[in-house]
Amino acid sequence: MKAVIIIPAYNEEKVIGQVIGGILQQQALAAAVLVIDDGSTDNTFAAAKQTGVIVLRHKINRGQGAAIKTGIDFAISHGYEAAVFFDADGQMEAREIELFLNQLAAGYSVVLGSRNLGQAIDMPGLKKIVKRAALIFTNFTSGLKLTDTHNGFQAWTIEALKKIRLNQDRMAYASQVINEVARLRLKYIEVPVTIKYTDYSKQKGQSIWNSFTILWDLIIK
């Protein structure tokens, strides 16, 4: 299966090279790497480009959802058969990508990472509570029974990606993709993943306040 790993990145010059390097080290992985620099104001673009992978650039910052969508469009127009979503901030384990591709090969259309089936290292306490609330909300609105939500570690077949409709530019897209899995009754499976909360990612990542922004986007738009 011709796969591409889509990494949206916004101001990640410090870690992007390392994250890409981690993926390229996975020799068994026959997948292309695609970075979407979402209008970074630092040297993310150059740092990613240096590693030799495919790098696209949003001239202005449009949000993670928009960057993922650009990646999806690229994957579709360039003949890829599968796409893996991966974070640029170093929270995810590159060696786990294989688990996702194996499940796609086994016939699933969507593979969702779950830190609750796997493990979340050094996850801040308040975040746990918010994620729990978000999970209840997502399971309620989608009707699915997931063990984790807003986990960016996912794999999709291109056929499934061609069908989904995403119009959320910011973080709310993460809820929207789950709703699309439910709406289209896509065959999905969760796989255990390790999410490592480093000081860097904690500082860069979602603040609790963003949960309200996401809720606002989902309800109003």
Place this chain on the structure above:
Amino acid sequence: MLIQFILVLIIAVIIWRQAVRLKNKELTVKQFAGWLVIWLAGLIIVIWPNSTAWLAGIVGVGRGSDLVIYLSVIFIIYFLFRILLRIEKIEKNLTKLTREDAIKTYDSSAK
């Protein structure tokens, strides 16, 4: 009263500014006319405050000034809503352009 004088002056300046924008073709005649009606209505209310009492009596609101406030609030909320929708549309279009540009730029440099 002094407040009337100040308000009339403010409205006059606003109408004058809009006339300038009309002349510079930043506003269409239709847009200008729409705003003119609103500001002229404001002018009438300021100069003859009792004119609103007559209208308030018809619709059953106690005081003329209350009616003006009610209508203003409705007007403002409606416009805020319109502006929010407009911004949303602009944001979507911006995203679309940015995303298309990213792929096009890559494809043309890869050739």
